[in-house]
Amino acid sequence: MNRRRRRIALVGVGALTAGLLLSAPESAESATIANLVKNPGFETAGTNGMPSCWEKSGGGDNDFSFATVPGAHSGSKAMRVTLTRRVDGDRKALITESSSCAPAVGVGRQYDLGLWYKTTTPDAGITLFRHDTTAGWQYWTDLKTLSMASAWTRATVRTPAVPAHTDRVSWGVSVYGTGSATTDDYTMRQVPHTRWPVWCTGTKDQCADGSWSVLPTQNPVRSMHSVVLNNGKVLLIAGSGNSEEQFNAGTFTSAVYDPVKGTYKVIPTPKDLFCGGHVQLQDGRVLVMSGMKAYPVAGGHGYEGFKDSYVFDPKTETYTKTNDLNDGHWYPSATELGNGDVVSFGGLREDSTGSVTAERFSAAQNQWLPVSQVHQTWSYWGLYPSMILMQDGRLFYTGSHVFGNNIPGTGSAVYDYDANTITQIPGLQNKDERDQSASVLLPPAQSQRVLTIGGGNIDSNPDANRLTDLIDLKQANPSYVAGPPIPQGTVDLGAGKVAETGGQGKMYVSAVLLPDGKVLETGGALHNRADPVYESSLYDPGTNTFDPVAADPESRGYHSSAFLLPDGRVMATGDNPGNGTWNHNVSIYSPPYVYRSSRPKITSLINQEWKYGDTQRITVDRPIAKAELIRPAAVTHSSDPNQRFVDLPLSVSGNNVDLDVTSNPNLAPPGWYMLFTVDANGVPSVAKWVHLTGPAALSGTASPHIHAFAGSLRGKVSGPGEKRAAQQVGPTLSGCDRHYGSINVCVPTVFPPQVGKTAAARCRWLRQNHYGRLEVNGGDDPLGLDRDRDGTACGKGDVSRR
Numbered sequence: 001m002n003r004r005r006r007r008i009a010l011v012g013v014g015a016l017t018a019g020l021l022l023s024a025p026e027s028a029e030s031a032t033i034a035n036l037v038k039n040p041g042f043e044t045a046g047t048n049g050m051p052s053c054w055e056k057s058g059g060g061d062n063d064f065s066f067a068t069v070p071g072a073h074s075g076s077k078a079m080r081v082t083l084t085r086r087v088d089g090d091r092k093a094l095i096t097e098s099s100s101c102a103p104a105v106g107v108g109r110q111y112d113l114g115l116w117y118k119t120t121t122p123d124a125g126i127t128l129f130r131h132d133t134t135a136g137w138q139y140w141t142d143l144k145t146l147s148m149a150s151a152w153t154r155a156t157v158r159t160p161a162v163p164a165h166t167d168r169v170s171w172g173v174s175v176y177g178t179g180s181a182t183t184d185d186y187t188m189r190q191v192p193h194t195r196w197p198v199w200c201t202g203t204k205d206q207c208a209d210g211s212w213s214v215l216p217t218q219n220p221v222r223s224m225h226s227v228v229l230n231n232g233k234v235l236l237i238a239g240s241g242n243s244e245e246q247f248n249a250g251t252f253t254s255a256v257y258d259p260v261k262g263t264y265k266v267i268p269t270p271k272d273l274f275c276g277g278h279v280q281l282q283d284g285r286v287l288v289m290s291g292m293k294a295y296p297v298a299g300g301h302g303y304e305g306f307k308d309s310y311v312f313d314p315k316t317e318t319y320t321k322t323n324d325l326n327d328g329h330w331y332p333s334a335t336e337l338g339n340g341d342v343v344s345f346g347g348l349r350e351d352s353t354g355s356v357t358a359e360r361f362s363a364a365q366n367q368w369l370p371v372s373q374v375h376q377t378w379s380y381w382g383l384y385p386s387m388i389l390m391q392d393g394r395l396f397y398t399g400s401h402v403f404g405n406n407i408p409g410t411g412s413a414v415y416d417y418d419a420n421t422i423t424q425i426p427g428l429q430n431k432d433e434r435d436q437s438a439s440v441l442l443p444p445a446q447s448q449r450v451l452t453i454g455g456g457n458i459d460s461n462p463d464a465n466r467l468t469d470l471i472d473l474k475q476a477n478p479s480y481v482a483g484p485p486i487p488q489g490t491v492d493l494g495a496g497k498v499a500e501t502g503g504q505g506k507m508y509v510s511a512v513l514l515p516d517g518k519v520l521e522t523g524g525a526l527h528n529r530a531d532p533v534y535e536s537s538l539y540d541p542g543t544n545t546f547d548p549v550a551a552d553p554e555s556r557g558y559h560s561s562a563f564l565l566p567d568g569r570v571m572a573t574g575d576n577p578g579n580g581t582w583n584h585n586v587s588i589y590s591p592p593y594v595y596r597s598s599r600p601k602i603t604s605l606i607n608q609e610w611k612y613g614d615t616q617r618i619t620v621d622r623p624i625a626k627a628e629l630i631r632p633a634a635v636t637h638s639s640d641p642n643q644r645f646v647d648l649p650l651s652v653s654g655n656n657v658d659l660d661v662t663s664n665p666n667l668a669p670p671g672w673y674m675l676f677t678v679d680a681n682g683v684p685s686v687a688k689w690v691h692l693t694g695p696a697a698l699s700g701t702a703s704p705h706i707h708a709f710a711g712s713l714r715g716k717v718s719g720p721g722e723k724r725a726a727q728q729v730g731p732t733l734s735g736c737d738r739h740y741g742s743i744n745v746c747v748p749t750v751f752p753p754q755v756g757k758t759a760a761a762r763c764r765w766l767r768q769n770h771y772g773r774l775e776v777n778g779g780d781d782p783l784g785l786d787r788d789r790d791g792t793a794c795g796k797g798d799v800s801r802r
Helices: 204-209 244-249 697-699 758-767
Strands: 052-058 062-069 078-086 090-095 110-121 124-132 134-147 151-158 165-173 179-190 211-214 227-228 232-241 255-259 261-266 275-279 286-289 291-294 310-312 319-320 343-344 359-362 386-388 396-397 414-415 421-424 438-441 449-453 467-472 490-492 497-499 510-513 519-521 525-527 530-534 538-541 546-550 562-566 570-573 587-590 602-605 610-611 615-620 627-629 645-647 649-652 655-662 670-676 688-693
Touching: 052 124, 052 165, 062 090, 078 090, 090 124, 090 310, 110 124, 110 165, 134 151, 134 655, 151 649, 165 179, 204 211, 204 546, 227 275, 227 562, 386 467, 438 510, 510 562, 519 570, 530 587, 602 670, 602 688, 615 670
Parallel strands: 610 688
Antiparallel strands: 052 090, 062 078, 078 179, 090 165, 110 151, 110 179, 124 134, 124 165, 211 587, 227 232, 232 255, 255 261, 275 286, 286 310, 310 319, 343 359, 386 396, 396 414, 414 421, 438 449, 449 467, 490 497, 490 530, 510 519, 519 538, 525 530, 538 546, 562 570, 570 587, 602 615, 615 655, 627 645, 627 670, 649 655, 670 688
């Protein structure tokens, strides 16, 4: 196997020289701390042909051997793990998972791991397991890919902070390619507590809950699409902005917002990109697919999506047309794969029917592939189905979607593109009331856990719910389990804010990954384009709890979005209630960490161009506890399936920090990322931008270490169905009765449950929600709002007693 060594970025910084090895020798200070590994040099014999306190581990379709060999780094013995044939899986010599051998650890503490090694394969790395006091032994994470080395070489890496309920760990070197890894002299030493002195510079409330501010300059466009660009600016796409007047006039807009200057630049927009799909490509351009071909007509067709597609270039701030999609897709999904391709599902066609055509954009060819080159199941996935890329390249449909009921079955599924099969996943609560819920791959991406939050149903229009659901995709047969309920806030039902009661929660919720490892959930409304909910909270994946924080003072319902800025703040835009108005105010959330007296700084970034399996050096101004890559947002309608937080295991020598980049592009698809560091107080730095490229980067480095997670699914499996053109979709898809008012007005087909069924009650609700004059379109009056048949709904003659 002719593979060059994994690339390592070296440069002179301060007292560094270009020849300094990133794997520094063990310091005298660290050597005085007790080594927690028993039998670290394999000198004491054990049972089953393995040294004492070491065991054989791994699985898959491969031929392997374990051997204690001479020629050790020190002493007389070393451990060699060899694969002579491999289809999948790995083999590893692990510290025995027992109370007598596995090192005891403290929750919240970190440990420096070290070993000496020689390898004949680039496909080897340090893998870490933990013992949960309730769930038992389980995979924790892959820490470091080992460069090929013919002579004894030292590797060091620091663990993440030990999670709650963990009392012991086990670790070793995984071999997942043909060849061998020979190891010796393992070390594991607890990292001393090092906390930088910080204090709060804000008020008591700001320090505990953060704060919101409303920017003095409004968003000039009616944008429902927000994309953070690799220059730190934000692309805000409106198209016609859900305005029939702008559509008829051919007025289509976008804007680029500069968070540093606080300015907007309106961008010429070639077509109505309203409610299309979007995703960043690996070179930083934004791929935008489909949009609005026609608004619905009362008694006639529904929304129509076109086939056009464009790319937006952040450098020139211009759109350029690509080749067409194979079908129209108004409200499509968009997920980047590990090789940089983009797959898209669902949405509405040019004739208002549901699209059953899967689409694939080839990164190599820079174009949409013909339908014959894309795997098809002829399934209708609905609108904006949330499809999250798993670590093995499959897609997890979370159940989050837009408009009405979920897809048939359990409402969640794993789609295997290569096998072209769909397997249903159980456990999602109230699967038909998850309309405009939010789903997020929890930090870090290596944990493969997904959280789904809230939701409602614009067709039946119940009170939106407080439900949350968690799934661990590392399990052999994963299933959703109920999470803690969303905290309740206040809701404006038309007469001012009142406290939510009972099971009231919210739909239109936004979920934003923060650099400290928490998730901000914010915004939302109780009903279909009505009754804004004012509530925000921070979800902690480690403790599985929500902590209520300051709420956005602005209404953030339908067509709102929230997203992370490079400085660690969160920006929130939009709201488009049923009366057709638009909230142009922009809010900024400053989390509690913004109010700390100082934040860590990345003082030097050696190389902005990163490759999979790299070790990259940065310098910092103080001790840090962790570092991560966060993919910039591309969010609309509560959906950003590409959002992810990728842990970067680190090795520390003073202010020099070496970051180990995953070898698996499915964990971090190629593109631009925000690099954050976080100190021991949980305070993050401002981000630096790095460019992670692939898949060509893998050609000379380690292969992805793919685990056999979710490998024994027991849900119903379906393959491709019969080829068909479309899925029939009802004309009231958006929950709006088009017999009343202009196209940008949404009179609900079903009123909230608190509203009586009389014309007087319905008209009172419409007045409370600031609906203006409502002309009746056509001769039908399905909601009984024009009782005097004068062509105007809710006039005096319609609500007077007879």
